[in-house]
Amino acid sequence: xxxxxxxxxxxxxxxxxxxxxxxxxxxxxxxxxxxxxxxxxxxxxxxxxxxxxxxxxxxxxxxxxxxxxxxxxxxxxxxxxxxxxxxxxxxxxxxxxxxxxxxxxxxxxxxxxxxxxxxxxxxxxxxxxxxxxxxxxxxxxxxxxxxxxxxxxxxxxxxxxxxxxxxxxxxxxxxxxxxxxxxxxxxxxxxxxxxxxxxxxxxxxxxxxxxxxxxxxxxxxxxxxxxxxxxxxxxxxxxxxxxxxxxxxxxxxxxxxxxxxxxxxxxxxxxxxxxxxxxxxxxxxxxxxxxxxxxxxxxxxxxxxxxxxxxxxxxxxxxxxxxxxxxxxxxxxxx
Amino acid sequence: xxxxxxxxxxxxxxxxxxxxxxxxxxxxxxxxxxxxxxxxxxxxxxxxxxxxxxxxxxxxxxxxxxxxxxxxxxxxxxxxxxxxxxxxxxxxxxxxxxxxxxxxxxxxxxxxxxxxxxxxxxxxxxxxxxxxxxxxxxxxxxxxxxxxxxxxxxxxxxxxxxxxxxxxxxxxxxxxxxxxxxxxxxxxxxxxxxxxxxxxxxxxxxxxxxxxxxxxxxxxxxxxxxxxxxxxxxxxxxxxxxxxxxxxxxxxxxxxxxxxxxxxxxxxxxxxxxxxxxxxxxxxxxxxxxxxxxxxxxxxxxxxxxxxxxxxxxxxxxxxxxxxxxxxxxxxxxx
DNA sequence: TTGAAAGCGTTACCAT
DNA sequence: ATGGTAACGCTTTCAA
Numbered sequence: 001x002x003x004x005x006x007x008x009x010x011x012x013x014x015x016x017x018x019x020x021x022x023x024x025x026x027x028x029x030x031x032x033x034x035x036x037x038x039x040x041x042x043x044x045x046x047x048x049x050x051x052x053x054x055x056x057x058x059x060x061x062x063x064x065x066x067x068x069x070x071x072x073x074x075x076x077x078x079x080x081x082x083x084x085x086x087x088x089x090x091x092x093x094x095x096x097x098x099x100x101x102x103x104x105x106x107x108x109x110x111x112x113x114x115x116x117x118x119x120x121x122x123x124x125x126x127x128x129x130x131x132x133x134x135x136x137x138x139x140x141x142x143x144x145x146x147x148x149x150x151x152x153x154x155x156x157x158x159x160x161x162x163x164x165x166x167x168x169x170x171x172x173x174x175x176x177x178x179x180x181x182x183x184x185x186x187x188x189x190x191x192x193x194x195x196x197x198x199x200x201x202x203x204x205x206x207x208x209x210x211x212x213x214x215x216x217x218x219x220x221x222x223x224x225x226x227x228x229x230x231x232x233x234x235x236x237x238x239x240x241x242x243x244x245x246x247x248x249x250x251x252x253x254x255x256x257x258x259x260x261x262x263x264x265x266x267x268x269x270x271x272x273x274x275x276x277x278x279x280x281x282x283x284x285x286x287x288x289x290x291x292x293x294x295x296x297x298x299x300x301x302x303x304x305x306x307x308x309x310x311x312x313x314x315x316x317x318x319x320x321x322x323x324x325x326x327x328x329x330x331x332x333x334x335x
Numbered sequence: 336x337x338x339x340x341x342x343x344x345x346x347x348x349x350x351x352x353x354x355x356x357x358x359x360x361x362x363x364x365x366x367x368x369x370x371x372x373x374x375x376x377x378x379x380x381x382x383x384x385x386x387x388x389x390x391x392x393x394x395x396x397x398x399x400x401x402x403x404x405x406x407x408x409x410x411x412x413x414x415x416x417x418x419x420x421x422x423x424x425x426x427x428x429x430x431x432x433x434x435x436x437x438x439x440x441x442x443x444x445x446x447x448x449x450x451x452x453x454x455x456x457x458x459x460x461x462x463x464x465x466x467x468x469x470x471x472x473x474x475x476x477x478x479x480x481x482x483x484x485x486x487x488x489x490x491x492x493x494x495x496x497x498x499x500x501x502x503x504x505x506x507x508x509x510x511x512x513x514x515x516x517x518x519x520x521x522x523x524x525x526x527x528x529x530x531x532x533x534x535x536x537x538x539x540x541x542x543x544x545x546x547x548x549x550x551x552x553x554x555x556x557x558x559x560x561x562x563x564x565x566x567x568x569x570x571x572x573x574x575x576x577x578x579x580x581x582x583x584x585x586x587x588x589x590x591x592x593x594x595x596x597x598x599x600x601x602x603x604x605x606x607x608x609x610x611x612x613x614x615x616x617x618x619x620x621x622x623x624x625x626x627x628x629x630x631x632x633x634x635x636x637x638x639x640x641x642x643x644x645x646x647x648x649x650x651x652x653x654x655x656x657x658x659x660x661x662x663x664x665x666x667x668x669x670x
Numbered sequence: 671t672t673g674a675a676a677g678c679g680t681t682a683c684c685a686t
Numbered sequence: 687a688t689g690g691t692a693a694c695g696c697t698t699t700c701a702a
Binding site: 050055096 | 471586
């Protein structure tokens with residue numbers, strides 16, 4: 001049986017309120033007594049119970065994270081940053097995977113709320129505002145990173161997907177490409193819609209009309225990239241460049257193009273999105289739009305903490321992406 | 336203010352013990368009353384408090400995970416499996432990163448124990464047994480996945496690293512290679528020692544003595560693989576094949592070899608370890624030793640649950656790795 | 671400076 | 687079948 005403040009009180013021959021004060025370094029207890037109690041507590045191997053404390057303070061110093069999957073290289077680092085920032089502020093984090101399934105996401109949120117998390121960070125939120133309201137999520141601070149839809153829930157942190165899509169596409173245009181494909185992400189994801197929109201805007205800015213045949217669907221994973229690329233290569237006039245929803249998709253696109261005998265970037269330029277750690281180690285190193293993953297995680301925690309502190313001025317936050325040019329893109333016709 | 340069983344009791348005009356029973360589907364309450372109470376609870380938006388419950392049951396239905404970093408592709412999937420398995424059994428998981436720093440790992444464990452986690456899963460444990468005992472971790476169920484050292488703490492789950500190292504090396508030997516390098520992982524990691532040992536055993540089984548110059552150190556990340564490969568290529572007699580501590584190292588090795596003008600696998604065969612998701616999408620697809628990552632996570636949770644249930648027969652568990660032959664290895668002299 | 675006691679939300683035991 | 691109450695570990699008033 002674990003030792004509690006009552007046990008310490010008995011040994012130290014003081015009331016347990018005094019023990020509580022001493023352990024919390026409350027000034028209203030004699031320095032000498034305080035030191036003695038702390039020594040005894042340490043000797044007895046006392047470990048405070050967050051459960052007991054939470055029941056009275058109504059705070060758990062705990063943050064819940066719900067994410068579609070941490071096996072996505074992009075999310076992993078966001079979560080790593082959340083955990084680190086939280087830990088530095090004395091917060092522990094719960095992790096729950098939704099698998100992108102709203103029902104599972106809601107069940108996870110419910111489980112976290114039963115455990116009285118002080119705040120909730122939902123990465124790639126997939127449930128609707130209605131569903132979330134029914135879960136009464138809103139009565140605790142909520143920050144949504146990369147919201148999958150347009151409902152405004154809690155506070156949001158996103159990368160500027162439109163600008164990122166524009167930058168990627170413009171880069172290809174500047175290299176002389178005109179038949180530029182876009183492998184779209186799951187249209188259930190709002191960021192996919194936005195990147196697509198950025199692509200279209202960049203094309204239009206160059207006075208180009210987009211051939212609908214050049215727009216194909218991926219699934220955000222390599223397999224989807226392979227399938228999409230195969231369809232593009234079967235076209236009468238295949239693209240000379242392709243902007244992919246994300247790096248994982250790009251990986252698949254590169255593989256399919258290679259299998260068809262194309263060289264990257266001489267025969268086909270490829271741009272991704274995310275800048276996963278491995279991107280620079282691929283062959284060729286992948287040109288991509290980097291997301292400020294750690295910053296996103298840090299900001300999310302800071303926003304939660306500000307909200308908990310009753311912060312007056314918490315606002316949604318849109319961070320810029322950054323085009324990173326590597327070896328998978330080259331000027332048109334440079335064989 | 337959240338609604339509690341007392342609020343429900345007031346509305347339902349029963350004692351709150353009855354409410355508790357009704358909500359827990361206790362048979363000792365009239366079916367009619369039960370239904371009425373449950374309806375009222377639902378209408379009032381009642382959410383049970385795990386904090387209150389834990390205080391009396393002394394269980395939190397919570398598992399703590401401590402891992403060096405989830406940005407390692409290998410760990411991410413192990414954790415994904417832990418979370419999924421835990422969730423299916425009604426357990427939520429805390430996630431803490433140690434960064435491979437013992438002091439941080441211990442601080443994380445302490446934070447989790449304060450929160451009364453029912454069990455602890457340490458992935459790639461880096462603190463010593465003494466340190467862990469001082470944290471009194473052992474009075475809750477502990478499972479260590481891929482222990483970094485040889486101390487026996489709690490129960491362990493590992494892949495058979497020796498056999499994996501042997502399989503990788505034997506594969507290269509069977510392809511006719513004789514000058515086979517090994518890029519070792521951090522020697523602080525026990526699995527690195529074991530894989531190295533497997534390598535040596537396989538070489539000896541073929542009657543070969545290992546040239547010490549062919550053994551170089553990596554750091555388990557691509558950068559380390561690059562540096563190591565550069566040193567190998569500068570050798571008077573460079574290797575024709577290299578077995579890398581893990582896939583990330585292999586990625587770096589491949590890059591360095593390519594940059595030096597070598598073709599993979601014609602000029603150099605490369606084998607990794609882990610079988611990260613991307614391995615099959617690399618160019619060329621990476622030959623590697625697959626670890627049963629999901630199984631490791633599932634087993635860890637099952638062991639914790641068995642221990643919590645007072646299970647009689649919980650035992651350490653060693654899972655086999657599996658050589659996956661892809662395009663990064665080829666027979667010697669097949670240019 | 672210290673003690674006594676209430677109370678957080680829940681379960682579980684003992685009565686009725 | 688239901689009610690009353692103690693207990694879990696802690697913080698926080700209110701008294702002394």
